[in-house]
Amino acid sequence: MPTTTANRRQFIKHTAQLALATQALALSTPLAAKVLPAMPHNNTANNAHSHTPIDALALAAQIKNRQTTPAQLLEQTFAKIQQHNPAINAVTSTRLDKALAEAASRNFDGLPFGGVPILIKGLGQDLAGEPNTAGAKLLAQSVAKRTSAFVSTLERAGFIVLGQTNTPEFGFKNITDPQLYGPTRNPWNLQHSAGGSSGGAAAVIAAGISPVAAASDGGGSIRIPASFSGLIGLKPTRGKTPVGPGVGRNWQGAAINFALTRTMRDTAAMLDALQIEQPAAAFLTPVYEPGYLRNLSTFKNRKFKIAYSLKSPVNTPVSDEAIAAVMQAVAFLKECGHQVVEQNNGIDGIALMKSYYAMNAGETAAMFQKMESAFGRPLLREDMELITWALWQTGKKLSAADYSISLAAWDVAAEQMANFNQQFDLYLTPATAHTAPLISAQLQTDESIAQMETITALDNPRQLQVIWDMFEPSLALTPFTQQANLTGQPAISLPTHIAANGLPLGIHFTAPKGREEWLLGIGLQFEESGRFKSRTAA
Numbered sequence: 441m442p443t444t445t446a447n448r449r450q451f452i453k454h455t456a457q458l459a460l461a462t463q464a465l466a467l468s469t470p471l472a473a474k475v476l477p478a479m480p481h482n483n484t485a486n487n488a489h490s491h492t493p494i495d496a497l498a499l500a501a502q503i504k505n506r507q508t509t510p511a512q513l514l515e516q517t518f519a520k521i522q523q524h525n526p527a528i529n530a531v532t533s534t535r536l537d538k539a540l541a542e543a544a545s546r547n548f549d550g551l552p553f554g555g556v557p558i559l560i561k562g563l564g565q566d567l568a569g570e571p572n573t574a575g576a577k578l579l580a581q582s583v584a585k586r587t588s589a590f591v592s593t594l595e596r597a598g599f600i601v602l603g604q605t606n607t608p609e610f611g612f613k614n615i616t617d618p619q620l621y622g623p624t625r626n627p628w629n630l631q632h633s634a635g636g637s638s639g640g641a642a643a644v645i646a647a648g649i650s651p652v653a654a655a656s657d658g659g660g661s662i663r664i665p666a667s668f669s670g671l672i673g674l675k676p677t678r679g680k681t682p683v684g685p686g687v688g689r690n691w692q693g694a695a696i697n698f699a700l701t702r703t704m705r706d707t708a709a710m711l712d713a714l715q716i717e718q719p720a721a722a723f724l725t726p727v728y729e730p731g732y733l734r735n736l737s738t739f740k741n742r743k744f745k746i747a748y749s750l751k752s753p754v755n756t757p758v759s760d761e762a763i764a765a766v767m768q769a770v771a772f773l774k775e776c777g778h779q780v781v782e783q784n785n786g787i788d789g790i791a792l793m794k795s796y797y798a799m800n801a802g803e804t805a806a807m808f809q810k811m812e813s814a815f816g817r818p819l820l821r822e823d824m825e826l827i828t829w830a831l832w833q834t835g836k837k838l839s840a841a842d843y844s845i846s847l848a849a850w851d852v853a854a855e856q857m858a859n860f861n862q863q864f865d866l867y868l869t870p871a872t873a874h875t876a877p878l879i880s881a882q883l884q885t886d887e888s889i890a891q892m893e894t895i896t897a898l899d900n901p902r903q904l905q906v907i908w909d910m911f912e913p914s915l916a917l918t919p920f921t922q923q924a925n926l927t928g929q930p931a932i933s934l935p936t937h938i939a940a941n942g943l944p945l946g947i948h949f950t951a952p953k954g955r956e957e958w959l960l961g962i963g964l965q966f967e968e969s970g971r972f973k974s975r976t977a978a
Contacts, residue, residue, distance in 0.1 A: 475627070475628060475629055475630070475942075476524060476527065476528070476627040476630075476646075476647050476648075476975075494651060495651045495652070495701070495702055495703040495705065495706045496553055496556050496558075496650075496651050496652040496701075496706050496709075497552070497553070497703075497705055497706055497709055498651075499513060499555075499556045499651070500551075500552065500553050500554055500555065500556050500598065503548065503554060503555040503556070504554065509543070509555070510543035510548065510554075510555030510556075510557075510600060511540055511543045511544065513555065513556065513557055514536060514539050514540055514543060514557050514600065514602060515536075515540075517557045517602055517649060517650055518534065518536050518602065520647075520648065520649040520650075521534060521602075521603070521649055524627075524647045524648070524649055525649075527625065527627075527630055528624060528625045528626075528627055528630070528634070528643045528647055529606060529621065529622055529623060529624050529625060529640075529643075530605055530606055530624050530634070530639070530640040530641075530643035530644045530647065530649070531559060531603050531604070531605055531606070531640065531644065531649075532562050532571070532573075532603075532604050532605065532606050532621050532640065533562070533570065533571045533603050533604045534602060534603035535570060535601065535602065535603055536602065539557065539600050539601065539602050542600050543555060543600055546600075548598050551596075551597055551598030552597055552598060552709050552712065552713055552733075553597045553598040553599050553709070553713065554598035555598060555600065556598060556599055556600070556652075557599070557600050557601075557602040557650060558594060558599040558600065558601060558602065558650065558652060558653065558654060559601070559602055559603050559604060559605050559640075559641065559644055559649075559650060559653045559654065560591055560594070560601055560603075560604055560605070560653075560654040561604065561605055561607055561638055561640070561641055561653075561654050561655055561656055561697075562574065562575060562604040562605060562606065562607050562640070563575060563607040563610070563611050563637065563656065564588070564590075564611075564656055564690065564695075564697065565588055565590055565591050565604075565654055565656070565697060566584035566586065566587060566588040566591060567584055567587050567588075567591050567601055568584050568585060568586050568587045569583060569584065570583065570584055570601075570604065571583060571584070571604060572584035573620060574607070574609070574610050574611070575606065575607040575608055575609045575610065575611070575616075575618035575620055575621065576609045576610055576618070576620060576824065576828070577609070577618075577619055577620050577823065577824060577825070578811070578819070578823045578824055580620055586685065588682075588684070588685070589682035589683060589684045589685060589718070590654075590681060590682045590683070590697040590714070591654075592682075593681075593682045593713070593714055593716065594654060594713075594714070596713075597713035597714070604640075605638070605639075605640030605641045605643075605644055605653060605654075606618065606621050606624045606639060606640030606643075607636065607637050607638065607639065607640060608636050608637050608639070609824065609825045609827075609828055610804070610807075610828055611636075611637035611656070611658060611661060611695075612637070612800070612827055612828060612831065613636045613637060613827070613914065614635060614636050614637070614659075614660060614661070614664050614914050614915075614917065614918045615633040615635060615636045615639065615877065615883070615914070616633065616634060616635065616636040616637060616638075616639025616640055616665075617633070617636075617879070618825075619825055623879050624636075624639040624640050624643050625643065625879060626643065626646070626668060626669060626876050626943070627643055627646040627647040627648075627669070627975060628646065628669065628670065628876075628942065628943050628944065628975060629876075629942065629943060631878055631879060631880075632668075632875075632876040632877065632878055632879065632943060633668065633876050633877050633878070633879055633881075634646070634665055634668060634669050634876065635664045635665030635666075635667070635668035635669060635876060636661060636664065636665065637656075637658075637661040638653075638655035638656060638657070638661045638662055638665050638700060639665050640653075641653035641654065641655040641665065641699075641700050642655075642665030642666065642668065642669040642671055642700055643665075643669065645669070645671055645700055645701075645702060646669040646670060646671065646975055648975070651701070651702050651703075651706065652699055652700065652701050652702070652706055652710070653699060653700050654697070654698075654699050655673075655697075655698060655699055655700045656695060656696065656697045656698070657673075657675040657695065657696055657698065657921075657925065658690070658691045658694050658695030658696075658925060659694065659695075659796065659921060659922045659925050660675075660918055660920075660921025660922055660925070661695075662674065662675050662698060662699075662700060662933075663675060663871055663921045663931060663932070663933035663946070663948060664871070664872060664918045664921055664933075665700065666700055666871065666933040666935065666946055667870075667871035667872040667918075667933045667935075667944065667945055667946030667948075668872065668875065668876035668943070668944065668945075669876075669944065670935040670938075670944035670946075670973055670974045670975060671700050671701065671702060671933075671935055671974070672700070672701045672702065672703070672704065672706075672707055672932070672933070672934060672935065672963065672972075673700055673871075673932065673933040673946070674698060674699075674701075674707055674711075674930070674931075674932045674933075674956070674959065675696060675698065675921075675924060675925070675930060675931050675932070676696055676698055676711065676714075676715075676725075676930050676956060677725045677928060677929065677930045677953045677954050677955075677956065678693045678696060678723045678725065678928030678929075678953070679693070679721060679722075679723030679724050679725040679928075680696065680698075680711075680714075680715055680716075680725045680930075680956070681696055681697050681698055681714045681715065681716065682697070682714065682716050682718060683697075683718065683721055683722075684718070684720070684721070688720065688721050688722040688723075689722040689723070691799060691800075691803055691925075692799055692803070692847055692850075693722065693723050693928060694796070694799065694850075694925040694926055695925070696925075697714075698710065698714065699714075702974065703967070704736065704960060704963045704964045704967050705733060705736060707960065707963070708732035708733040708736045708960050709732070709733045711728070711732045711956055711960075712728075712731050712732050712733050715727050715728060723928070725953070725954055726954060728956070728957065732956065732957060732960060735957070736960060736964060737964070738961075739957045739958070739960050739961030739964060740961045740962075740964045740965050740968070741961070742958070742961055743777050743778055743779070744778045744779070744865040744866050744958065744962070745778070745779045745781075745863070745864050745865050745866075746773060746778055746779065746780045746781075746864060746865065746866045746867070746868055746949075747780075747781060747782070747783040747784075747785070747860070747863075747864040747866070747867050747868070748766055748769075748770055748780060748781070748782055748783070748867070748868035748869065749782065749783070749784040749785065749867070749868075749869050750762075750763050750766060750767075750782075750869075750870075751784055752789070752873055752916075752919045752920070753787060753789025753790075753792075753793075753919055753920065753923065754789045754790050754793055754915060754916075754919045755789075755790070756873065756915070756916040756919055757873070757916070758870060758873045759873055759874045759875075759939075761874070761875065761937065761939040761940065761945055762870035762872065762873050762874065762945055763870070764937065765870055765936060765937035765945050765946070765947050766868060766869065766870055766947055768936065768937065769868065769936060769947045769966075770868070772965075772966070772969070772971065773868075773962075776965055780868075781864075783864065785856070785857065785860050785867055785923075786856065786860070787853050787856055787857070787923060789919065789923065791849060792849055792850070792853050792922070792923060792926060793908075793915065793922060794846075794904070794908065795845075795846035795847070795849035795850065795926070796846075796922055796925075796926060797904065797907045797908060797911065798838060798842060798843060798846035798904065799843070799846050799847065800831055800835075800907075801831045801832075801834040801835035801838050801903075801904070801907060802835045802838050802843045802846075803835070804828065804831040804832045804834075804835045805832055805834075805835025805836045805838065806835070808832050819832075826889065826892050826893065827884075827892070827910060829892070829895075830892040830895050830903075830906065830907060830910060831907065833895045833896050833903065834895065834900065834903040834904060834906070834907055837899070837900040837903060838900055838904075839900070842900070849926075850926040850927065853923065853926055853927050854926075854927040854928060854929075857923075857927045857929060857950075857952075858952070861951075861952040865951070865952075865955075865958060866949050866950065866951055866958060866959075866962065867949065867950040868947060868948065868949055869920045869947075869948050869950075870920055870945070870946075870947060870948060871920060871921065871933035871934075871945070871946030871947055871948035872917060872918045872920065872921075872945060872946065873916065873917055873918065873919055873920070874916075874917050874945075875939050875941060875943035875944070875945050876943055877917060882913075883913045883914045884910055884913065885909075885913070887909075888906070888909045888910050891906045891909065891910075892906060892910060920948050921933075921948065923950070924950050928953055929950050929951060929952065929953055930950070930951050930953070930954075930955060930956045930959055931948060931949065931950040931951070931959070932948070932949050932959040932962075932963060933946035933947070933948050934946055934947050934948075934949070934962075934963050934966055934972070935972050935973050935974055936966055936971050936972065936973060937973060938973045944973055944974075949962055949963075
């Protein structure tokens with residue numbers, strides 16, 4: 441569909457009413473129609489397999505070979521946003537005119553993703569002059585004053601930023617349903633969530649709008665949407681990708697920027713483009729000099745000793761589908777010659793999650809202290825969502841000693857995993873314990889909501905219990921991903937299983953720090969054997 445000024449105005453007007461539109465769609469569309477059409481396959485020589493989806497490297501090759509232009513790709517991607525976004529509510533802002541101007545003025549020669557459009561996450565991935573809302577009501581009118589180092593690195597790799605994707609308020613949830621923009625829906629089934637906090641990014645790819653999208657992960661926010669949406673979700677080692685300016689330890693190192701992808705080669709190429717050693721960064725990881733993409737085919741040759749566990753680290757139920765996904769993977773890994781044994785890593789997941797929530801509360805208090813200074817007024821309950829309010833009030837009463845103790849728990853877990861990796865190369869679990877929840881699912885109990893509303897009257901130990909109770913229903917869906925954030929290890933969700941309800945569910949590998957190539961090698965074995973399950977196979 442050709443893009444006109446009228447089209448762009450129509451899209452901008454629609455974006456402001458997006459939550460109402462998606463609610464109306466949910467009420468008016470028959471269940472059988474609530475699945476987006478499958479994406480086309482890539483039948484060119486740009487990919488190793490004719491049944492793999494068109495990926496970002498293939499698009500870059502088409503530009504290089506003069507089969508298309510950056511401007512054409514931008515127009516096509518924008519048209520797909522107009523086509524699909526009313527149903528999925530994944531994209532919160534666009535900048536087509538600016539992107540087209542950049543396409544005309546920039547030199548993309550020699551860049552790995554030269555001229556390829558990309559959507560960035562609307563949380564922590566700032567582009568000067570563009571919205572900077574973090575999915576928060578309080579920041580609805582906020583505009584970024586400068587470009588983050590991560591986004592600048594994407595641009596240096598050749599990407600052109602076309603817009604931003606939806607995220608829950610300040611990224612605190614494993615689903616994407618901010619009051620500011622409304623919920624993001626899963627292209628596999630529009631009655632279900634795409635996950636979070638990089639839910640908009642996942643839905644963009646699963647819907648076929650773009651083959652890659654920028655994302656971030658502070659507790660599973662790349663890997664959870666990957667599992668729920670049938671994608672590859674890699675969280676790199678702490679310190680692997682750019683930070684700043686002005687921020688060097690996002691969530692004390694738990695959070696990291698990267699991307700969601702469809703192919704292992706895009707994942708490898710993104711690592712090549714984004715890995716960096718920043719002298720001023722709080723955490724440094726050595727750059728992999730040989731290059732991940734160049735050596736991708738060799739990574740699959742190593743035979744690993746792999747431990748797997750079917751048990752939730754927080755003692756919550758794990759679905760039969762999640763267990764089946766892991767056991768299917770175990771059988772395949774054994775066929776490939778890997779040693780695979782059932783062995784839990786022994787970490788006290790409940791204690792570790794309590795330390796994680798204490799950090800969340802403390803960091804939220806620090807964030808709002810700065811915001812109150814910037815706004816020049818006290819912030820009120822109505823300025824934010826209830827979960828955000830509860831974390832803030834808890835963080836204000838958290839002692840410095842308790843905050844320090846919570847971070848020390850991460851160091852203990854990291855030491856435990858380092859010892860575990862002396863015996864096992866990789867650790868395999870489900871990526872999520874269940875498939876994506878319904879949009880209508882109530883992930884807080886009425887009792888928990890009532891406690892959050894009166895949380896200011898509680899002492900800090902009781903507040904921390906309220907926070908645990910608040911997150912427990914959602915944590916039960918996704919208990920496996922957070923440990924790698926707190927130990928700093930790389931981890932990946934692979935799209936290997938489709939449940940009986942027709943929704944995807946991933947498997948999850950964790951590797952020692954700095955061993956992304958091991959995860960790439962394992963992923964490539966599943967991909968090349970045709971075990972990836974995506975909407976392109978529908």
